[in-house]
Amino acid sequence: MDRLQRRLAILLVLAAIGMRLWLMAQAPQAFCFSREHVHPDQAVILLMAKHILEQGEFPLFYYGQNWFGSLEAFIHAVFFLLFGLNSWTIHLAPLSLFTGFCLSLFVLAKKIFNPAVGLLALAWCALSPVRFSEYSLMPHGGYMAAPLLGTILLLLALESVRSTGFRSRLLSYGSLGIIGGLGWWTTPLMIYYLLAVALWVLLKDRFQGALWGFTVTIPLFFLGALPFFLYYGLDPQSQVLGMGAGYSLENVLQGLDLFVFQRIHYFLDLHLWGDLHPGFLIYGAVIYLTGTLVFFWTFRGDLYHLFRRRTWSQISSAFLLGLLFFVFAAVLISSSHIQRNSPQYFFPLATFYPHVLGLSVLRSRGALRVGAAVLLVLLFLIQGVVTWQWVGRQAPLAEARAREYLEIISQLRQRQVRHVYTGTDPGSEIINFYSGEGIISSRTMMERYPPYEEILEREPGAAHLNTPDQPLEPTLRIIGGESTVEDLGRYRLFQNFRPPPDREYSEIPRDRLTVTASPAPQEVPRVLDRNLDTYWSHPGPGEEWAALTIDLRGVYTLGLIRIQNRPAQHGNYPLRFRLETSLDGRSWKVVHSEAPMDFYYWDGPRLYYWELGYRWECRLPARTARFIRISAVNLRPGLPWTVGEVFLFEDRGPLLSAEYPLDQLRQQIKAWGLRKVYAGRWISAQLRRHPGRRLRTIRPFTEPALTRWPPSRVVEWGPDLGFVLETRDQPAFEEFLQREGIALQKETMGRLGVYRMIHWEAQKDRLAGHHSWWWTGYGVLTVGPQVREEYRRRGLLEWS
Numbered sequence: 001m002d003r004l005q006r007r008l009a010i011l012l013v014l015a016a017i018g019m020r021l022w023l024m025a026q027a028p029q030a031f032c033f034s035r036e037h038v039h040p041d042q043a044v045i046l047l048m049a050k051h052i053l054e055q056g057e058f059p060l061f062y063y064g065q066n067w068f069g070s071l072e073a074f075i076h077a078v079f080f081l082l083f084g085l086n087s088w089t090i091h092l093a094p095l096s097l098f099t100g101f102c103l104s105l106f107v108l109a110k111k112i113f114n115p116a117v118g119l120l121a122l123a124w125c126a127l128s129p130v131r132f133s134e135y136s137l138m139p140h141g142g143y144m145a146a147p148l149l150g151t152i153l154l155l156l157a158l159e160s161v162r163s164t165g166f167r168s169r170l171l172s173y174g175s176l177g178i179i180g181g182l183g184w185w186t187t188p189l190m191i192y193y194l195l196a197v198a199l200w201v202l203l204k205d206r207f208q209g210a211l212w213g214f215t216v217t218i219p220l221f222f223l224g225a226l227p228f229f230l231y232y233g234l235d236p237q238s239q240v241l242g243m244g245a246g247y248s249l250e251n252v253l254q255g256l257d258l259f260v261f262q263r264i265h266y267f268l269d270l271h272l273w274g275d276l277h278p279g280f281l282i283y284g285a286v287i288y289l290t291g292t293l294v295f296f297w298t299f300r301g302d303l304y305h306l307f308r309r310r311t312w313s314q315i316s317s318a319f320l321l322g323l324l325f326f327v328f329a330a331v332l333i334s335s336s337h338i339q340r341n342s343p344q345y346f347f348p349l350a351t352f353y354p355h356v357l358g359l360s361v362l363r364s365r366g367a368l369r370v371g372a373a374v375l376l377v378l379l380f381l382i383q384g385v386v387t388w389q390w391v392g393r394q395a396p397l398a399e400a401r402a403r404e405y406l407e408i409i410s411q412l413r414q415r416q417v418r419h420v421y422t423g424t425d426p427g428s429e430i431i432n433f434y435s436g437e438g439i440i441s442s443r444t445m446m447e448r449y450p451p452y453e454e455i456l457e458r459e460p461g462a463a464h465l466n467t468p469d470q471p472l473e474p475t476l477r478i479i480g481g482e483s484t485v486e487d488l489g490r491y492r493l494f495q496n497f498r499p500p501p502d503r504e505y506s507e508i509p510r511d512r513l514t515v516t517a518s519p520a521p522q523e524v525p526r527v528l529d530r531n532l533d534t535y536w537s538h539p540g541p542g543e544e545w546a547a548l549t550i551d552l553r554g555v556y557t558l559g560l561i562r563i564q565n566r567p568a569q570h571g572n573y574p575l576r577f578r579l580e581t582s583l584d585g586r587s588w589k590v591v592h593s594e595a596p597m598d599f600y601y602w603d604g605p606r607l608y609y610w611e612l613g614y615r616w617e618c619r620l621p622a623r624t625a626r627f628i629r630i631s632a633v634n635l636r637p638g639l640p641w642t643v644g645e646v647f648l649f650e651d652r653g654p655l656l657s658a659e660y661p662l663d664q665l666r667q668q669i670k671a672w673g674l675r676k677v678y679a680g681r682w683i684s685a686q687l688r689r690h691p692g693r694r695l696r697t698i699r700p701f702t703e704p705a706l707t708r709w710p711p712s713r714v715v716e717w718g719p720d721l722g723f724v725l726e727t728r729d730q731p732a733f734e735e736f737l738q739r740e741g742i743a744l745q746k747e748t749m750g751r752l753g754v755y756r757m758i759h760w761e762a763q764k765d766r767l768a769g770h771h772s773w774w775w776t777g778y779g780v781l782t783v784g785p786q787v788r789e790e791y792r793r794r795g796l797l798e799w800s
Helices: 003-026 040-055 071-083 089-112 115-126 130-135 145-162 166-186 190-224 226-234 240-244 249-267 270-276 278-298 300-307 319-332 336-340 343-350 353-362 367-414 428-434 450-457 472-479 662-672 681-687 727-740 760-767 785-793
Strands: 419-422 440-443 463-466 482-488 491-498 503-507 514-518 546-565 576-582 588-596 600-603 606-609 614-634 645-654 676-678 696-698 721-726 744-749 752-757 772-775 780-783
Touching: 003 089, 003 115, 003 130, 003 367, 040 071, 040 428, 071 089, 071 166, 089 115, 089 145, 089 353, 115 353, 115 367, 130 343, 130 367, 145 166, 145 190, 145 319, 145 343, 166 190, 166 226, 190 226, 190 319, 249 270, 249 278, 249 319, 249 336, 249 343, 270 278, 270 367, 278 300, 278 319, 278 353, 278 367, 300 319, 319 343, 336 343, 343 353, 353 367, 367 428, 367 482, 367 491, 419 428, 419 450, 428 440, 440 450, 450 681, 472 482, 472 491, 472 588, 472 600, 472 614, 503 546, 503 727, 588 614, 606 681, 614 645, 662 681, 662 721, 662 744, 662 752, 681 696, 721 727, 727 744, 727 752
Parallel strands: 419 440, 419 463, 676 696, 676 721
Antiparallel strands: 463 491, 482 491, 503 645, 514 546, 546 614, 546 645, 576 588, 576 614, 600 606, 721 752, 744 752, 772 780
């Protein structure tokens, strides 16, 4: 390579970096320059880097996932250590990965073709498609690391088959294994590079490739991917085969159509070209397609040798890129991932297309070469104009969203809010990061970082930051509580929660109840059998209305209603409902009309949100009734209303003892030597305040992290097992134990009752059998072998 080519290469790399610096300047406070792509997940890797530096953490994977290794978090941590944590250093890690990709791409093009192709590849990088440009600055796991590590892997593959001598081959094949393993831990997108390289080495180097691969590359691959295999080997819930996300030959035809006619266009931003002028879309598609056809026509001999000859020694180095394309297409179109229309899944093709475009110019002759070069320059210019137009429209919106987050945090600080729940908008990660963790936030469901969830689980004064579409206010009225409400921009802040008055509730015996269902009038005893194998569903999703009518067979002062479903049915509830009572079954009084249903509930002195599983509850102002009717007036599209169990409670007046004597409870648990306690959310959180103790709490309806299943609520009986229940739930629980012949000892303290096993040896053969029970937080329900086997198959039973 001469001096001019070297200077041009440096200028193009600097141009690519300069382009990114300009993009950063358009939205200096935001994670990315596209408003529609701002997402709380982009703060996760930044929090990981912060925790690495400040807390000495060593996360193996992106928080809440078992894919996307933490390599990028450590790179972020290095930049934070050197330059501090601010609005521009958050982009340095992906920018460094992108710069490394540019350099490795140029070296690969120079090795396979010549420096001219490498220069054209660098020009593509400088004016790359919008989404690729965005991820070259966005703090997100794995997507920019894939093309860098994958391109390095292709370089090492070339070096491996060209190397001679023991020491040279040992180094090259060993490096292939280390980088391949490191890449596999970092991102599953490496699978395409790994398969292509493995095929090419075996076809090119044959016996020697297989020998060196099995003796050197594969063992060192496991070393490079050690964090991955360490996690999957030690975590009893993890399933390596579960990462496939649905590969099937049934997806191939539809996947091929999507791949050719839609997904590649989306990765290359051709749909945005059409926004400028419809002809540009056609132009871009023709240029990329022509380049691809030229590439495979140029190396048609390699295809011939691959499929027709018994020897493959003539396969050229360039066909390694062709194998990458074939492997990518073949694997992706059989996967459910292609349905997601996610351009970042196509980032491995960033190693392929720049070579394709450069080769189309190189292989042209005479005037055709000049014409091809002009057409390629025009393509680059259009890509640049598309990026400029997109950024001009989107960057101000992205910056405005970032400033909105900063304003929300400022307002939370002014109100001295230190602990707050939120949904995916704005997302707990964004609040935690932008506030420097001065405000601790957790998602109401599927929090990515379990320590945040754990802090808020035991915090009695946690606030809720909701968007208007989350019906917390009417839900509070239904469950009997109150709070103060403030509008903060487009969010609503709920705090200072006041629980419903403490009342003494007694469950109405279910053998007195009769339940009928409309529009199909029939008895539905399955909602009273306390067996989660059985449930009632209304006739079908086509119905817009359904109702359960319950005859109490006597006049009671109703106080509390609960409906319980299995977790698999947590979405089978109506969007809105109506609740009515009657003394004679003819004249009805409305308690709640057109009220929304949601998952909020009280446990202990505070508000919680159900995360996995469905329990609906309603507190009534003391009302005498014999009949109660619950009507679903707005059913979820495509889902029937499903009811597992119904619980009705009589209001017996004020609760005599409203105390939660936690210290006394802890002392009793310690005195009994309990190792595992089933308790509600509030009590479980308080018992976990002392992590040094060997005590596990099984809490109902919570999911510790996004991809990790919770310990099963199928009760696993044992001699060191305990239960903690509130006063209102104890009679039904004790009646159940007596009916099932289970011997427990009870101690009462305040409004709590703690139970432990006695006479275990006499009971263990029966209790350890296939039939067991399901913990609900306020008692247990029968679970038959069908449910137990389902949860054992899905890995949901407890582990030791």
